[in-house]
Amino acid sequence: MHYNWHWAVIVTEPYLGWILAGLEWTVLVAAAAWVIAFSLGSVIGIARTVKSRGMRIVAGSFVELFRNVPLIVQMFLWYFVLPEVVPRTMGIWLKRDLPHAEFWTAVVCLGIYTACRVAEQVRSGIGAIGRGQSYAGLATGLTPVQVYRHVLLPVAYRIIVPALTTEFLSIFKNSSLALTIGVLELTGTTRKISELSAQPMEMFLTATALYGAVTLGVTALMRVVEARGRVPGLIVAETQ
Amino acid sequence: MTRFTLAYIEKILPLLWDGMQVTLLLTALSLVGGGTLGTVLAVLRLSRSKPVALFAAAYVNLFRSLPLILLIFWFYFLVPLIVGHPVGGFYSALTGFILFEAAYFCEIIRSGIQSVRRGQILAGLATGLTYRQTMRAIVLPQALRNMLPVLLTESINLFKSTALVYVVGVRDFLTTAGMVGTRDNTFVGMYVLVALVYFVLCLGASLSVGRLQRRYAL
Numbered sequence: 001m002h003y004n005w006h007w008a009v010i011v012t013e014p015y016l017g018w019i020l021a022g023l024e025w026t027v028l029v030a031a032a033a034w035v036i037a038f039s040l041g042s043v044i045g046i047a048r049t050v051k052s053r054g055m056r057i058v059a060g061s062f063v064e065l066f067r068n069v070p071l072i073v074q075m076f077l078w079y080f081v082l083p084e085v086v087p088r089t090m091g092i093w094l095k096r097d098l099p100h101a102e103f104w105t106a107v108v109c110l111g112i113y114t115a116c117r118v119a120e121q122v123r124s125g126i127g128a129i130g131r132g133q134s135y136a137g138l139a140t141g142l143t144p145v146q147v148y149r150h151v152l153l154p155v156a157y158r159i160i161v162p163a164l165t166t167e168f169l170s171i172f173k174n175s176s177l178a179l180t181i182g183v184l185e186l187t188g189t190t191r192k193i194s195e196l197s198a199q200p201m202e203m204f205l206t207a208t209a210l211y212g213a214v215t216l217g218v219t220a221l222m223r224v225v226e227a228r229g230r231v232p233g234l235i236v237a238e239t240q
Numbered sequence: 241m242t243r244f245t246l247a248y249i250e251k252i253l254p255l256l257w258d259g260m261q262v263t264l265l266l267t268a269l270s271l272v273g274g275g276t277l278g279t280v281l282a283v284l285r286l287s288r289s290k291p292v293a294l295f296a297a298a299y300v301n302l303f304r305s306l307p308l309i310l311l312i313f314w315f316y317f318l319v320p321l322i323v324g325h326p327v328g329g330f331y332s333a334l335t336g337f338i339l340f341e342a343a344y345f346c347e348i349i350r351s352g353i354q355s356v357r358r359g360q361i362l363a364g365l366a367t368g369l370t371y372r373q374t375m376r377a378i379v380l381p382q383a384l385r386n387m388l389p390v391l392l393t394e395s396i397n398l399f400k401s402t403a404l405v406y407v408v409g410v411r412d413f414l415t416t417a418g419m420v421g422t423r424d425n426t427f428v429g430m431y432v433l434v435a436l437v438y439f440v441l442c443l444g445a446s447l448s449v450g451r452l453q454r455r456y457a458l
Contacts, residue, residue: 003321064443065439067442067446068400068438068439068442068443068446069400069435069438069439069442070400070401070403070404070414070438071400072403072404072406072414073403073414073431073434073435073438074435076418076431077431077432077435080427080428080431081427081428081431081432084428085428169305173305173306173307173308174307175307176307176308176309176310177309177404179309179407180406180407187307187309187310187313190310190313191313194313194317200317200318201317201318201321204310204313204314204317204318207310208306208310208314211305211306211307211310212302212305212306215305216305
């Protein structure tokens with residue numbers, strides 16, 4: 001294998017600026033999508049544990065629907081198909097007038113996809129708490145909403161911190177799929193520069209290091225959060 | 241514009257089936273390759289030699305921190321550099337899938353082995369079995385039953401992930417459907433059809449895994 005290393009390429013303009021912009025888009029997509037994933041995921045997860053059978057079925061179907069279609073296919077459905085099937089004026093707005101349409105499409109798509117996975121974690125977190133807790137809450141006169149608000153959710157979220165960390169990291173990695181609809185995030189930028197500069201190795205190693213660094217950083221940070229928020233006597237599995 | 245009718249679907253079905261075969265082949269080869277490499281890595285990770293275990297752990301953590309698309313591109317550029325001539329999207333993507341999935345399979349197999357209680361190994365050794373016999377006759381059968389549902393679920397995930405080869409132009413199910421959709425201007429119907437096929441296949445598979453799990457759970 002013969003390869004001319006030329007590391008200076010990654011700090012030359014315009015490439016350096018592009019790499020940083022790519023990293024910025026990756027972080028923006030992941031962060032914005034996480035807002036949707038966490039809030040919507042919590043609602044769906046809670047809906048899967050309530051007494052009403054109808055609500056459980058609706059929430060369950062939602063999860064199955066988004067879990068069983070590849071993410072890249074969902075990306076295409078949101079980006080190419082949705083504007084064609086909604087009313088005409090709205091379709092035109094989506095295609096032509098919405099600023100940063102690719103960005104928002106990627107955010108919504110990733111957000112909803114991950115929401116379904118977060119929902120499963122929230123559900124299992126609530127399920128991990130003994131039923132006695134919610135009976136006790138109801139017996140002391142709390143309403144069902146208050147039981148969730150003051151008894152179940154505070155403990156459930158603390159139990160699922162490690163699982164949520166994994167989901168956040170997966171949204172961060174999956175944000176690379178935004179390149180398929182034209183968002184120049186880190187992976188897309190890496191490919192573009194590799195083709196333009198003829199120095200693919202340096203670019204790919206840089207991107208690998210950046211992804212690795214963010215993952216390591218988030219993992220380390222969440223380990224602290226997890227240790228602080230640990231529910232005494234309730235942690236079942238010690239993570240390695 | 242071509243109408244998206246049953247007759248039309250029937251006409252393009254052979255093309256779509258060609259694409260689906262590529263998807264299935266890619267899934268099967270990645271499963272075999274990733275499963276084999278993953279088993280080796282799991283054994284290394286559980287090794288008593290510290291450097292060996294550390295190496296395997298580093299491999300797993302590195303590959304789990306990278307997006308799959310990045311890896312597909314990595315090998316799209318790297319494999320031709322190593323072998324000296326272009327190999328096409330299929331083989332570079334396959335390399336990426338095998339190395340990537342190995343990291344996930346390693347973790348599943350390792351936690352499966354560790355899910356067997358220590359007392360079982362000790363009891364096996366105490367009855368006079370050798371370490372190898374204990375592993376083969378006592379630990380592995382239980383570990384396999386514990387990890388089978390997770391292994392199958394990961395295989396379904398892999399099946400879905402193979403759609404990512406779209407980015408290097410491999411003519412799998414999604415890419416083929418996209419190409420036909422662009423050619424005939426039927427992409428709305430095509431993408432909905434693709435989603436539907438994936439949905440039915442994956443839902444069916446995951447429901448079967450659930451049933452299997454309830455039947456064989458220890």
